[in-house]
Amino acid sequence: MTADRPQLRIDASVAVKNRAKAIAYSRGLSLTEFVLQALAKEDKELAKLIAKDLDDRQQRGRPQK
Numbered sequence: 141m142t143a144d145r146p147q148l149r150i151d152a153s154v155a156v157k158n159r160a161k162a163i164a165y166s167r168g169l170s171l172t173e174f175v176l177q178a179l180a181k182e183d184k185e186l187a188k189l190i191a192k193d194l195d196d197r198q199q200r201g202r203p204q205k
Contacts (some may be wrong), residue, residue: 151176173197 152160159170164174173194180187 148175 160174161171164171167174169177176190176194180190
């Protein structure tokens with residue numbers, strides 16, 4: 141991930157975080173991808189921005205050469 145990307149923090153209990161991670165990973169997503177997709181359901185313009193962001197985002201794991 142590049143250094144110029146801001147971080148979004150969510151105040152939630154450990155139980156909520158763990159459950160969200162479990163759901164995300166069961167769907168083959170990272171927690172960030174899961175949260176962004178959930179946010180995208182509320183607004184069409186936000187959905188477009190998030191889709192672009194997810195496409196441009198580095199994939200998990202080791203970078204490919």
